[in-house]
Amino acid sequence: GQQVMQIPQYQHVQEGEDFTTYCNSSTTLSNIQWYKQRPGGHPVFLIQLVKSGEVKKQKRLTFQFGEAKKNSSLHITATQTTDVGTYFCETGGGNKLTFGTGTQLKVEL
């Protein structure tokens, strides 16, 4: 079945440092979605990527879809304490919906 791995599993940063999480698949993806889940909360949709090589930005967040559509990344510039949470990628297609393993981000002052 389709597996989507995320690295790293955990990341601790100092406030102001950058952060990147990577989502990797062994198969070509038709699309990828990114979600953020705060501690004790529920996943909140951030963005969808569908085109090869696509790059989208939301303020300090930059999302990329690989040229081969097998990987994606989420980069946060100058992290803030409000960025704390777990970031999941998610992909769907062929009636199969799969969340990545997630990257837990902690931001220290």
Next chain:
Amino acid sequence: DTEVTQTPKHLVMGMTNKKSLKCEQHMGHRAMYWYKQKAKKPPELMFVYSYEKLSINESVPSRFSPECPNSSLLNLHLHALQPEDSALYLCASSQDFWVFQQSNGYTFGSGTRLTVV
């Protein structure tokens, strides 16, 4: 209204109990989902309803029984659960089941935290 409402927020039940989780959305979404999430793990898909019909059942044990009474409501009936079923149960909805068309992704409810004793 851009919310998915889940009730109850917390539930403790015995292994012989029967209970139901409820989910409601008024965004006109045609697809609704049940996910199960264990601590520090990603959500796992359980069921998908599209246009009020069950589209996907991810080999979920029969002690979990979904129901979609209408396009706004989704229930999950629980019976004879095991302690390992304790988890956060998330309901979600989307405009349509076909993910490619979902530029707004899924909208998740805040979940029901279930403890089976």
